[in-house]
Amino acid sequence: GENVEQHPSTLSVQEGDSAVIKCTYSDSASNYFPWYKQELGKRPQLIIDIRSNVGEKKDQRIAVTLNKTAKHFSLHITETQPEDSAVYFCAAINQAGTALIFGKGTTLSVSS
Amino acid sequence: GAVVSQHPSRVICKSGTSVKIECRSLDFQATTMFWYRQFPKQSLMLMATSNEGSKATYEQGVEKDKFLINHASLTLSTLTVTSAHPEDSSFYICSARAPGPSPEAFFGQGTRLTVV
Numbered sequence: 001g002e003n004v005e006q007h008p009s010t011l012s013v014q015e016g017d018s019a020v021i022k023c024t025y026s027d028s029a030s031n032y033f034p035w036y037k038q039e040l041g042k043r044p045q046l047i048i049d050i051r052s053n054v055g056e057k058k059d060q061r062i063a064v065t066l067n068k069t070a071k072h073f074s075l076h077i078t079e080t081q082p083e084d085s086a087v088y089f090c091a092a093i094n095q096a097g098t099a100l101i102f103g104k105g106t107t108l109s110v111s112s
Numbered sequence: 113g114a115v116v117s118q119h120p121s122r123v124i125c126k127s128g129t130s131v132k133i134e135c136r137s138l139d140f141q142a143t144t145m146f147w148y149r150q151f152p153k154q155s156l157m158l159m160a161t162s163n164e165g166s167k168a169t170y171e172q173g174v175e176k177d178k179f180l181i182n183h184a185s186l187t188l189s190t191l192t193v194t195s196a197h198p199e200d201s202s203f204y205i206c207s208a209r210a211p212g213p214s215p216e217a218f219f220g221q222g223t224r225l226t227v228v
Contacts, residue, residue, distance in 0.1 A: 032215040043205060043219040044156070051215075089155060093215060096161075099146045100207070100217055104155045 002027040002094040006103025013080050015112045023090035023103050024072040030092040033073045034100070035064060037086045044089060048075070080110045114140045114210040118220025125196055125227055133191045133223045135206035141186035142208035146217070147179075150203040162189040196227040 003026040013019050025033070031052040036044035050057045050064045050073065057064050061080075066073040077084060087107050091100040115138040125131050135145055143164045148156040160181055161169040168181035180192040193200055205222040209215065 034216070041203070041222070041224065043222050046216065049216065094158075098144060098209075099158050099161055101158065102148075102156045 002030060002092055002101040004090060004092050004101050004103040006090050006106060008106060009104065010107045010109070012109045012111065015080060015082060015110055017080055019075075019077045019080050019084070019108055019110075021075045021088055021090070021106045021108075022072060023074070023092075024070075025092040026071070027092070027094065028068075028071060030094070032093045033064070033066060034091050035062075035075045036089045036091065036102075038089060038105075039086050047088075077108075080108075082110050082112050084108060085110045113216075114138075114208070114218045116206065116208050116218045116220045118206055118223055120223060121221055122224045123226070125225070127197055127227055128195055130192055130194045131196055131225060133193075133204055133206075133225075135189045135191070135208070135220050137187045137208050137210075137218075140208075140210045142189075142210070143186060145183060145189040145206055145208045147181065147189075147191050148205045148207070150205060150222075152203075156205065159191075164189075193225065196225070198227045201225055201227045 005024045034049035037047050038044045061078045063076040087105045089105050090103040094101045117136045119134045145162040147159045150156045159174045162181045162183040164183045170176045183189040206220045207217045
């Protein structure tokens with residue numbers, strides 16, 4: 001089945017710096033790649049997603065890039081703020097095309 | 113967007129008892145819902161896929177007799193943790209996709225289960 005690897009597991013940056021989180025997936029048939037932000041005890045919140053027919057998508061300070069050949073995708077956050085501190089998960093649609101399979105998560109800490 | 117509601121948000125039960133968690137799609141019909149388990153500081157692990165009107169599909173390593181899933185209607189799936197033990201304490205969360213071409217998943221609020 002689908003396997004999603006995520007790095008790094010923790011990331012500490014200074015306010016205003018950029019943060020990059022990378023994920024790889026195993027199933028070449030996967031075609032949907034969302035990123036979630038999760039605060040403690042809360043449900044995951046979708047922050048951006050990308051489908052396999054595009055290579056990049058941007059929404060204000062957040063961008064996602066996708067390399068289908070290499071089977072990896074990345075989250076880029078620019079001008080980080082303390083409120084960006086949270087756990088971020090990448091995900092991919094599994095072989096059956098129904099359930100999301102998640103990476104292990106990245107704890108982002110933005111210090112002011 | 114579509115709304116998925118999960119109940120209860122928190123539950124404490126004694127070892128050996130059973131606990132039922134409900135997942136409802138409030139403004140759409142969901143033929144398929146998904147149940148995840150999340151241990152502290154870990155990722156969301158897919159437990160099973162709940163199919164309306166048929167048996168759930170369980171992921172490898174998930175005991176179907178311990179985690180009973182019922183999807184009796186197009187808006188409700190339930191997860192029952194039977195004979196709960198402290199190691200079952202976790203955050204359980206459901207999700208569903210709205211009808212149509214969008215693959216976006218909508219999540220319930222999650223249920224914090226503590227078995228004492």
